[in-house]
Amino acid sequence: MDNALNAPSLTEAALAQLATDALRGLGLSQRDAADASRILVLADLFGVTTHGVSRIESYGERLEIGGIKPQPSIQLEKVAPTITRVDGDNGVGPLVGYRALEAAMEAARTHGVGIAFARGSNHFGPVAPYNFIAAEAGFASIIGSNATTTIAPWGGKDARLGNSPVGFGVPNPGGDPIILDMAISVAARAKIRNAAKRGESIPSTWATDKDGKPTTDPKAALDGFLLPIGGHKGYGLALIVDLFAGVLSGAAYLTHVKSWVDAPDEPQDLGHFFFVIDTRTLGSTEWLAGRMNDFTEILHSTPAADPASPVLVPGEIEMQKLARQRRDGITVDPEILSRLQAYAARAA
Structure with missing residues (x-):
């Protein structure tokens, strides 16, 4: 921290x-x-x-x-x-x-x-x-x-x-x-290693132990298999x-x-x-831009199940972080x- x-x-x-x-x-x-x-x-x-x-x-x-x-x-x-x-x-x-x-x-x-x-x-x-x-x-x-x-x-x-x-x-x-x-x-091995370093547990859906049984222990998961x-x-x-x-x-x-x-x-x-x-x-860049903008708008305009979590397209969070950190x-x-x-x- x-x-x-x-x-x-x-x-x-x-x-x-x-x-x-x-x-x-x-x-x-x-x-x-x-x-x-x-x-x-x-x-x-x-x-x-x-x-x-x-x-x-x-x-x-x-x-x-x-x-x-x-x-x-x-x-x-x-x-x-x-x-x-x-x-x-x-x-x-x-x-x-x-x-x-x-x-x-x-x-x-x-x-x-x-x-x-x-x-x-x-x-x-x-x-x-x-x-x-x-x-x-x-x-x-x-x-x-x-x-x-x-x-x-x-x-x-x-x-x-x-x-x-x-x-x-x-x-x-x-x-x-x-x-x-x-x-x-489900999760990258690096996330499990980081959880082990911090002494934190992991979700049971991330990995199994060496016997193939789901585990919340990151150390056991590192000795086992990713799901x-x-x-x-x-x-x-x-x-x-x-x-x-x-x-x-x-x-x-x-x-x-x-x-x-x-x-x-x-x-x-x-x-x-x-x-x-x-x-x-x-096609031209204008042609592709028009289609891509329409494509994302159809998705963005989807009514959200949770108003606090609007619908996003893949990579959108990363693009926002890119702009902010630049x-x-x-x-x-x-x-x-x-x-x-x-x-x-x-x-x-």
Whole structure:
């Protein structure tokens, strides 16, 4: 609580510079550090602090012991006019993801559609920043990644699936894009870790213990399995995301993915996929803006069951936080700030 009250506030530019310097201090080049930081700072701007610049500490731990390459040789292979295969060479996840997004958007600018499959990567942050960057450039997108196994197959009693996130984004020229960023579990593992650190209980719908029984104890949950959204339907969705992100990309999949907790010194070989569509091939920006505004108005005008909680569209809360924090500054936990400053001092 005291940390929250005393937390400093930084401008977007200041936090981006600090995150960039921190990654440089961990061995990344200036350009790579800046691009990776863009993803993480956007996460904080959206209010997804569990996947923002705080992640640099866990990345740093693996960079320092050789589990991640600070200066990878990322290779782009054009396997078809619209499809690029990206070998991340075990680089920092947000960097590999950013390079793959760039490749997909470049193809879409020429052909209307661009696809990139990435392998040899690591945890790449939340999906929403990638969807947002694509939307700002006029692209609709479907983006996903596989992950370390934390979910048991439906009816099973052992973790064989990752909490593989997937995101969807559609631009709204002149307005806020609609972005849906979702993990397949009811709650992210990071939320359970944070509850354990604070000594708080968790809802019984979040996870099970190691015997597959629902639990409110975050420590037992960390030894058990995450529960998927929608029961067997969530299991199916997690499976499909891993087929695209892991199998089709040439990356590791299911139990072949290394755990960054259990084997931090070994490459994870995570996979990601990026499908982007240049919406300008479908119609003018005015055409799309008119349709998007009408679309959101139909939803916003729905009578609310609770007048205090009006109907929202996916990503609306995050867009509001983005606007507010760009105006007022981004609050950063003092411990995280101190860690970033320590890494950044190495780059001085």
